[in-house]
Amino acid sequence: MFFAIDLVWLGVVAKTFYRQHLGHLLAAEINWVAAIAFYLLFIAGIVFFAVKPALAVNSATRALVDGALFGFFTYATYDLTNHATMRDWPAIVTVVDMVWGTVLSGSVAYLSYQVSSRFGRTVADRFTLWWRLRTRPFKPDRRLHI
Template identity: 60%
Template structure:
């Protein structure tokens, strides 16, 4: 079950986050914290993040939601997991990096919450449709 859930959540997360990063918020991050951004992405680190984060969604959110047969659990636990994990990143950056703005912190924290809740809920419904 775990690998199937992972295989469902991975493309869902990637598609939604790439839409956000590549289209919706691309100019936002550059305008807010452009001096902190690398000119080229470290894809190894980015891919490792995605793999680990999605494993967290499956372990802490999606599998329990499937066991409970509750899309509401997927939604709210996903929101909580996204909030806590993105808060760790954003608030640490706000505390330690010159030029990391409160605006970026709040927008990114909201995004992480919505993203993770959405991925967990969409993945839940896909998993149910395929009998996982």
């Protein structure tokens, strides 16, 4: 969900905006390994810091607020660091990108909460269960010995 919405934003809605302000800084080709790593880590962050806590207290509002805060702080870290250290990083990009990160992350956390609360266990819960079953030491049941 996050990936799809962000691709529409970056590839259609705000494409001209970013090209206009950051075109001289953009690579000719996307580094897909880095992009995929970012999306996987960011989505895991939304689940861990917003969706799971909201499910624990059964609150869609908590998912929205925690997701928005997660997006705000993570996008602020990226944008303000770039604004502080890059020669040609425009202030308008910092503001627009931070607003986008806040709205996107809050929305995705809210929607993920809605889906998870309606359809049972979250993906993270399933992964945790799978990992625990996979990594626990095998102990044969002594009652099965013949």
